Amino acid sequence: MASSAELSVAVVAGEVSGDLLAGRLLGGLRAQLPGARFHGIGGPNMARHGFVSDWPLERLTVRGLFEIIPRYRDIKGIQNQLREQLLAERPAVFIGADYPGFNLGLEMQLKAAGIPTVHYIGPQIWAWRGGRIKKIIKAVSHMLVIFPFEEEIYRRAGVPVTYVGHPLAEMIPLQPDEAAARRQLGLPEDANVVTLMPGSRMGELKHNVAAFVGAAKLLRQRDHSLRFVAPMAGEKQRQYFLELVAQAGLRDVEIMLTDGQSHTAIAAADAVLVASGTASLEVALFKKPMVIAYKMMRASWEIMRHMGYQPWIGLPNILAREFLVPELLQNAASPEALAEAMWRQLSDVPGRLRLVQRFTDMHHSLLRDSAQESAAAVMQVIAASSTRL
Incomplete structure (x- = not known):
């Protein structure tokens, strides 16, 4: 293998979640390739x-x-420019951090040209679009997966694969400190706290905010002591959140908006109303009761609701293989239904204790040194490629 100073490693993350995953991997890889x-x-x-x-x-x-x-x-133009740049550069490895619609197409062309490709994380072919495995076989030299059950799926398909654990399982403590989180947010330690997480993307906010805040208003009517917290991904999201609240006529609902601090807001909560996605797994790792909800553009929903292979969309339920927590989607995610489901989560003390144990077991199953595991797999891919040259 060439010295690290002579190597380049190309990586593409298309979303915030991919940046998180790739950041962990690069942290482990930098120690192995200090000059790359x-x-x-x-x-x-x-x-x-x-x-x-x-x-x-x-x-x-x-x-x-x-x-x-x-x-x-615009996106296709970026993909084409990057492809030409990498074909000329010939990096030691290309790593696609999630974002399969963009990365798999790019990986297919790079792999065909002899550039090794790693994809991190495995596309959810177990949830929908299973036919993509044919493209994955052509595109991916090595797959890194973050859920234990995925390893066998890719191995059966003949795709080299390594289970590296989920980075969030390392970042989130096994026993979160609720009292410290409340102090950090300036909340009384004995407060009744509900955290609202309608999403970090503008499209998610557009479709989810009115229902989430409408549910908060109904919950406050049931229990005037409830405090509501909503972490904002940035100033743009904060302003849009406030605009949507005003449009829905919900300015009278008192909600503490935090700049980031999503983990603190989850840790401080008694229960969380969360948009489906990685955030629902974060809530599970913080061992919190939740209601998972999601709305999207109607045309997208009409297509996607017929494409799933499983009865669940929330990651905690998928991992548990049962409805551990409620899921309310599209038209079912009305303010009234969300408020009722959240009230049950807040009121069911024995159920909350059962969830803590189930989520603790889930946490242990996802816990690995993902930075080291993923970096080691990438180094093996680089070494194997340099041996063949």
Whole structure:
């Protein structure tokens, strides 16, 4: 293998969650390749390890099937430019951090040209679009997966695979400190706290905020002592949240908005109303009761609701293989239904204790040194490629 100073490693993360995953991996990889050039497309977590983003992460971030249409030309142009750049550069490895719609197509072309490719994390072919395994076989030299059951799926398909654990399981303590989180937010330690997490993307906020805040209003009518907290991903999201609340006529609902601090807001909560996605897994790792809800553009929903293979969409329920917590989707996610489901989560003390144990077991199953495990797998791919040269 060439010295690390002569190597380049290309990485693409298209969303905040991918930046988190890739940041962990690059942290482990930097120790192995101290002089290597890390570049591609990524965010602040990756930048902490000397990564240089050739395009802003925000140029790729989009949600939904139809929402991508007006952005397609720009995103496709970036993909084409990056492909030509990497074919000329020939990095030691290309790592696609999630974002399969963009990365798998790029990986297929790079792998065909002899550039080894690693995909981190495995696309959820167990949930929908299982036919993508054919493309994955052509595109991916090595797959890194974050859920234990995924390893066998890719192994059966003939795709080299390593289970590396979920980075969130390392970041979140096994026994979160609720009292400390409340002190940090300036909340009384004996307060009744509900955290609202309608999403970090603008599209998620557009479709979820009115229902989430409407549910908060109904809950406050049941229990005037309830405190509501909503972490904001940035100033743009904060302003849009407030705009949507005003449009819905819900300005009278008192909600503490925090700048980031999503983990603190979850740790402080008695229960969480959360949009489906990685955030629901974070709530589970904090051992909190929750209601999972999600709304999206109607056209996207009509297509996607027929494409799933499983009865669950929330990661805690998928991992448990049962409805551990309620899921209310699209039209079912009305303020009234969300408030009723949240009230049951707040009131069911024995159920809350059972959830703590189930979520603790789930936490242990996902706990690995993901930075070291993923970096070791990438180093094996680089070594195998250099041996063949």
